[in-house]
Amino acid sequence: MSARIVFDLDGTLIDSARDIQGIANAALKSVGAAPVTLEETHGFIGEGIHVFVAKMRAARGIPDSEQERLLADVVSRYDDAVTLTEVYPGVRDMLATLSSHHQLGICTNKLRSPCMAVLAHLGMGELFGTVWGGDNPLGRKPDPAPLLAAFADLGEGPCLYVGDSEVDAETAQRAGVPFLLFTGGYRRTPVESIPHAAAFDHHAELPAIVEGLLASA
Ligand SMILES: O=C(O)COP(=O)(O)O
Numbered sequence: 542m543s544a545r546i547v548f549d550l551d552g553t554l555i556d557s558a559r560d561i562q563g564i565a566n567a568a569l570k571s572v573g574a575a576p577v578t579l580e581e582t583h584g585f586i587g588e589g590i591h592v593f594v595a596k597m598r599a600a601r602g603i604p605d606s607e608q609e610r611l612l613a614d615v616v617s618r619y620d621d622a623v624t625l626t627e628v629y630p631g632v633r634d635m636l637a638t639l640s641s642h643h644q645l646g647i648c649t650n651k652l653r654s655p656c657m658a659v660l661a662h663l664g665m666g667e668l669f670g671t672v673w674g675g676d677n678p679l680g681r682k683p684d685p686a687p688l689l690a691a692f693a694d695l696g697e698g699p700c701l702y703v704g705d706s707e708v709d710a711e712t713a714q715r716a717g718v719p720f721l722l723f724t725g726g727y728r729r730t731p732v733e734s735i736p737h738a739a740a741f742d743h744h745a746e747l748p749a750i751v752e753g754l755l756a757s758a
Protein backbone atom coordinates (compact mmCIF):
# COMPACT_ATOMS: atom_id res chain seq x y z
CA MET A 542 0.00 0.00 0.00
CA SER A 543 1.36 3.40 -0.96
CA ALA A 544 1.52 5.83 1.96
CA ARG A 545 2.25 9.49 2.57
CA ILE A 546 5.33 9.84 4.80
CA VAL A 547 6.33 13.28 6.03
CA PHE A 548 9.64 13.96 7.80
CA ASP A 549 10.87 16.63 10.17
CA LEU A 550 14.29 17.95 9.11
CA ASP A 551 16.67 19.16 11.86
CA GLY A 552 17.56 16.31 14.21
CA THR A 553 15.62 13.81 12.10
CA LEU A 554 17.16 13.58 8.62
CA ILE A 555 20.11 15.91 9.16
CA ASP A 556 22.40 16.79 12.03
CA SER A 557 22.53 20.54 11.42
CA ALA A 558 23.33 21.69 14.96
CA ARG A 559 26.98 22.61 14.28
CA ASP A 560 25.96 24.95 11.47
CA ILE A 561 23.20 26.51 13.58
CA GLN A 562 25.63 26.85 16.49
CA GLY A 563 28.04 28.63 14.12
CA ILE A 564 25.56 31.30 13.01
CA ALA A 565 24.28 31.73 16.57
CA ASN A 566 27.80 32.33 17.83
CA ALA A 567 28.55 34.80 15.05
CA ALA A 568 25.50 36.79 16.15
CA LEU A 569 26.44 36.52 19.83
CA LYS A 570 29.95 37.72 19.07
CA SER A 571 28.51 40.81 17.37
CA VAL A 572 26.98 41.85 20.72
CA GLY A 573 30.00 40.78 22.78
CA ALA A 574 28.28 37.76 24.36
CA ALA A 575 29.85 34.36 25.11
CA PRO A 576 29.25 31.53 22.58
CA VAL A 577 26.71 28.73 23.06
CA THR A 578 27.81 25.11 23.34
CA LEU A 579 26.65 22.34 21.01
CA GLU A 580 24.56 20.89 23.83
CA GLU A 581 22.81 24.22 24.42
CA THR A 582 22.22 24.48 20.68
CA HIS A 583 20.48 21.08 20.65
CA GLY A 584 18.18 22.33 23.38
CA PHE A 585 17.20 25.48 21.45
CA ILE A 586 16.33 23.81 18.09
CA GLY A 587 12.86 22.63 17.12
CA GLU A 588 10.38 25.49 17.53
CA GLY A 589 11.67 27.77 14.79
CA ILE A 590 14.42 30.34 14.59
CA HIS A 591 12.53 33.04 16.58
CA VAL A 592 12.30 30.71 19.57
CA PHE A 593 15.92 29.63 19.05
CA VAL A 594 17.11 33.24 19.27
CA ALA A 595 14.89 33.93 22.30
CA LYS A 596 16.29 30.89 24.14
CA MET A 597 19.85 31.81 23.11
CA ARG A 598 19.35 35.33 24.50
CA ALA A 599 17.88 34.00 27.73
CA ALA A 600 20.89 31.72 28.19
CA ARG A 601 23.26 34.69 27.85
CA GLY A 602 21.16 37.32 29.67
CA ILE A 603 20.59 39.39 26.54
CA PRO A 604 17.46 41.62 26.79
CA ASP A 605 14.28 41.28 24.69
CA SER A 606 15.13 44.56 22.98
CA GLU A 607 17.92 42.72 21.09
CA GLN A 608 15.60 40.00 19.70
CA GLU A 609 14.91 41.46 16.26
CA ARG A 610 18.49 42.55 15.64
CA LEU A 611 19.93 39.16 16.62
CA LEU A 612 17.22 37.32 14.69
CA ALA A 613 18.00 39.32 11.54
CA ASP A 614 21.71 38.61 12.02
CA VAL A 615 21.17 34.85 12.38
CA VAL A 616 18.70 34.68 9.47
CA SER A 617 21.09 36.62 7.20
CA ARG A 618 23.67 33.85 7.65
CA TYR A 619 21.27 30.90 7.59
CA ASP A 620 21.20 29.99 3.85
CA ASP A 621 24.99 29.56 3.85
CA ALA A 622 25.08 27.49 7.05
CA VAL A 623 25.36 24.12 5.31
CA THR A 624 28.99 23.02 5.37
CA LEU A 625 29.05 21.37 8.82
CA THR A 626 25.69 19.61 8.40
CA GLU A 627 25.65 15.82 8.07
CA VAL A 628 22.95 13.45 6.93
CA TYR A 629 22.35 10.88 9.70
CA PRO A 630 23.70 7.38 8.93
CA GLY A 631 21.34 5.33 6.78
CA VAL A 632 19.12 8.24 5.75
CA ARG A 633 20.00 8.21 2.05
CA ASP A 634 19.33 4.48 1.65
CA MET A 635 16.17 4.71 3.76
CA LEU A 636 14.80 7.55 1.61
CA ALA A 637 15.68 5.68 -1.60
CA THR A 638 13.85 2.58 -0.33
CA LEU A 639 10.75 4.41 0.89
CA SER A 640 10.50 6.69 -2.16
CA SER A 641 10.11 3.70 -4.46
CA HIS A 642 6.75 2.84 -2.82
CA HIS A 643 5.58 5.96 -1.02
CA GLN A 644 5.12 9.72 -1.35
CA LEU A 645 7.61 11.67 0.77
CA GLY A 646 7.45 15.19 2.17
CA ILE A 647 9.01 17.51 4.75
CA CYS A 648 7.36 19.53 7.52
CA THR A 649 9.95 21.47 9.52
CA ASN A 650 10.02 24.60 11.66
CA LYS A 651 13.22 25.62 9.84
CA LEU A 652 12.67 28.60 7.54
CA ARG A 653 11.93 27.42 4.01
CA SER A 654 14.90 29.17 2.39
CA PRO A 655 17.67 27.58 4.51
CA CYS A 656 15.72 24.31 4.36
CA MET A 657 15.86 24.29 0.55
CA ALA A 658 19.50 25.47 0.64
CA VAL A 659 20.67 22.61 2.84
CA LEU A 660 18.63 20.01 0.92
CA ALA A 661 20.19 21.24 -2.35
CA HIS A 662 23.68 21.24 -0.78
CA LEU A 663 23.17 17.62 0.27
CA GLY A 664 21.71 16.60 -3.11
CA MET A 665 18.38 15.67 -1.48
CA GLY A 666 16.14 18.34 -2.95
CA GLU A 667 14.44 16.09 -5.49
CA LEU A 668 13.26 13.38 -3.11
CA PHE A 669 10.37 15.26 -1.56
CA GLY A 670 7.02 15.97 -3.19
CA THR A 671 6.34 18.82 -0.81
CA VAL A 672 8.32 20.92 1.69
CA TRP A 673 6.68 23.01 4.41
CA GLY A 674 8.93 25.40 6.37
CA GLY A 675 8.40 27.32 9.59
CA ASP A 676 7.58 30.58 7.81
CA ASN A 677 4.60 29.17 5.91
CA PRO A 678 1.34 31.19 6.24
CA LEU A 679 -0.63 28.41 7.99
CA GLY A 680 1.38 28.18 11.20
CA ARG A 681 4.28 26.52 12.93
CA LYS A 682 4.46 23.12 14.64
CA PRO A 683 2.96 22.08 17.08
CA ASP A 684 0.14 23.67 15.09
CA PRO A 685 -0.87 20.68 12.90
CA ALA A 686 -1.91 22.88 9.93
CA PRO A 687 1.38 22.69 7.96
CA LEU A 688 1.64 18.92 8.53
CA LEU A 689 -1.93 18.40 7.32
CA ALA A 690 -1.18 20.62 4.31
CA ALA A 691 1.91 18.55 3.51
CA PHE A 692 -0.16 15.35 3.56
CA ALA A 693 -2.80 16.99 1.35
CA ASP A 694 -0.09 17.90 -1.18
CA LEU A 695 0.97 14.25 -1.37
CA GLY A 696 -2.44 12.98 -2.50
CA GLU A 697 -3.98 9.81 -1.11
CA GLY A 698 -2.99 7.02 1.28
CA PRO A 699 -2.24 6.40 4.95
CA CYS A 700 -0.24 9.14 6.70
CA LEU A 701 2.87 8.85 8.91
CA TYR A 702 4.99 11.59 10.49
CA VAL A 703 8.64 11.01 11.37
CA GLY A 704 10.42 13.36 13.77
CA ASP A 705 12.84 13.71 16.65
CA SER A 706 11.15 15.94 19.19
CA GLU A 707 8.39 16.56 21.68
CA VAL A 708 7.06 19.25 19.31
CA ASP A 709 6.85 16.73 16.45
CA ALA A 710 5.00 14.22 18.64
CA GLU A 711 2.46 16.86 19.67
CA THR A 712 2.02 17.96 16.06
CA ALA A 713 1.31 14.40 14.92
CA GLN A 714 -1.09 13.84 17.82
CA ARG A 715 -3.02 17.02 16.96
CA ALA A 716 -3.05 16.02 13.27
CA GLY A 717 -4.35 12.56 14.22
CA VAL A 718 -1.54 10.64 12.51
CA PRO A 719 0.89 7.98 13.85
CA PHE A 720 4.25 9.38 14.99
CA LEU A 721 7.59 7.62 14.44
CA LEU A 722 10.32 8.87 16.76
CA PHE A 723 14.01 8.99 15.78
CA THR A 724 15.75 8.68 19.15
CA GLY A 725 19.12 10.08 18.02
CA GLY A 726 18.11 13.70 17.37
CA TYR A 727 17.58 16.70 19.66
CA ARG A 728 14.79 15.53 21.98
CA ARG A 729 14.92 16.96 25.52
CA THR A 730 13.06 14.24 27.40
CA PRO A 731 13.24 10.41 27.62
CA VAL A 732 11.83 8.37 24.73
CA GLU A 733 9.21 6.86 27.09
CA SER A 734 7.71 10.27 27.83
CA ILE A 735 7.23 11.18 24.15
CA PRO A 736 4.08 9.61 22.64
CA HIS A 737 4.97 7.50 19.59
CA ALA A 738 3.67 4.63 17.48
CA ALA A 739 7.23 3.41 16.98
CA ALA A 740 10.75 4.54 17.88
CA PHE A 741 14.02 3.82 16.10
CA ASP A 742 17.72 4.44 16.78
CA HIS A 743 19.00 3.97 13.22
CA HIS A 744 17.37 4.96 9.94
CA ALA A 745 18.00 1.52 8.44
CA GLU A 746 15.20 0.30 10.74
CA LEU A 747 12.59 2.65 9.33
CA PRO A 748 11.41 0.89 6.12
CA ALA A 749 10.49 -2.30 8.04
CA ILE A 750 8.75 -0.25 10.75
CA VAL A 751 6.74 1.60 8.11
CA GLU A 752 5.69 -1.61 6.34
CA GLY A 753 4.75 -3.18 9.68
CA LEU A 754 2.56 -0.22 10.65
CA LEU A 755 0.90 -0.14 7.24
CA ALA A 756 0.20 -3.88 7.35
CA SER A 757 -1.47 -3.59 10.77
CA ALA A 758 -3.43 -0.42 9.91
O1 LIG B 1 13.70 24.84 15.02
C1 LIG B 1 13.99 24.84 13.82
O2 LIG B 1 14.35 25.87 13.22
C2 LIG B 1 13.86 23.61 12.96
O3 LIG B 1 13.66 22.43 13.64
P1 LIG B 1 12.91 21.15 12.98
O4 LIG B 1 13.48 20.91 11.59
O5 LIG B 1 13.28 20.08 13.94
O6 LIG B 1 11.45 21.49 12.95
Ligand SMILES: [Mg+2]
Pocket residue numbers: 549550551552553587704705706726727
Ligand atom coordinates in the same frame (compact mmCIF):
# COMPACT_ATOMS: atom_id res chain seq x y z
MG1 LIG C 1 13.62 18.23 14.64
